[in-house]
Amino acid sequence: MLIIDKLKLADRFTETEKEIATYLISLGNEMKGVTTRGVAEKTYSSPATVVRLCKKLDYKGFDDFKAEYMKELEYINRQYGDVNANFPFEKTDPMMNVMNKIAKLHMDTIEDTVELIHHDRLSAAKQLLINSDNIYIYSSGTALNQAESFKEKMMKIGRKVIISTNLNYQLYEASCMEKNNLAIIISYSGETENALKIADICSANENKILGITSIGENSLSKLCDAVLLISTKSSLFDNIADYSIHVSVNLLLDILYSLVFQNKFDQYYEHKEKYTKLLESQRTSTNSLLMKQ
Secondary structure, X not given: OOHHHHHHOHHHOOHHHHHHHHHHHHHHHHHHHOOHHHHHHHOOOOHHHHHHHHHHOOOOOHHHHHHHHHHHHHHHHOOOOOOOOOOOOOOOOOHHHHHHHHHHHHHHHHHHHHHHOOHHHHHHHHHHHHOOOOEEEEOOOOHHHHHHHHHHHHHHOOOOEEEOOOHHHHHHXXXXXXXXXXXXXXXXXXXXXXXXHHHHHHHHOOOEEEEEEOOOOOHXXXXXXXXXXXXXXXXXXXXXXXXXXXXXXXXXXXXXXXXXXXXXXXXXHHHHHHHHHHHOOOOOOOOOOOOOO
16 A cells, blocks of 8 residues: 555544644655654644654654655656556557557556666565575466466476466465475555465465565565565556556566576576477577577
């Protein structure tokens, strides 16, 4: 859940805290120069009450809250290009305009995803992958297509990835995971019931969890050992297709595969070359570009 959404959920706030929350929402980007005392003066409260509200929102204090809220507002206000992720083209657009807009949306999504990747988070995710024996990927819907592509790449370098499309089987597989196996859970909302059940099972069994989800604190991210963020520009339902979600997830999985490969570059390249030549000998072409050594 986004911080701005938490501020709007006033059911657990006192009347004074509601006033403070309303004021913080109204500030928007002007919050940059605001202090605890300044908020207290504007809301006829006290600095202690402002801090208490921040703690209710799971922050150590006002400065901690302010830093995270500013990051969130920056992301929400940041737009890449002029292509709407939910409705990237109009019903009257010429064919080539549709093509160009979808291409632009892909490029914008890649840029947005890269902006969301922080060094320490990526490093933590990399360590989880390279230190695991086997990798289980849990998701639903079309995100499993991206997961299958990741599985194929990993399989060709000798790394085992297990994916089940049966949601009930996923629960049993999570229960049977051995120690030192990693669970990758992909959920855009971070609130999918099955994903949370799997995360609870893995956590109880002390299996590490890498979450791939949207920005904003959600139930899944709280249960993960590391989190990578999906470009969060798409509506869950009100869209033509999940264009940006698919591009973003695919990019993240490609990055993870590449980091695993790089960790044992020569070994994995030798393994891949040996087995692709042996098992895919039927793949040939008269196009010299495809057969370059």
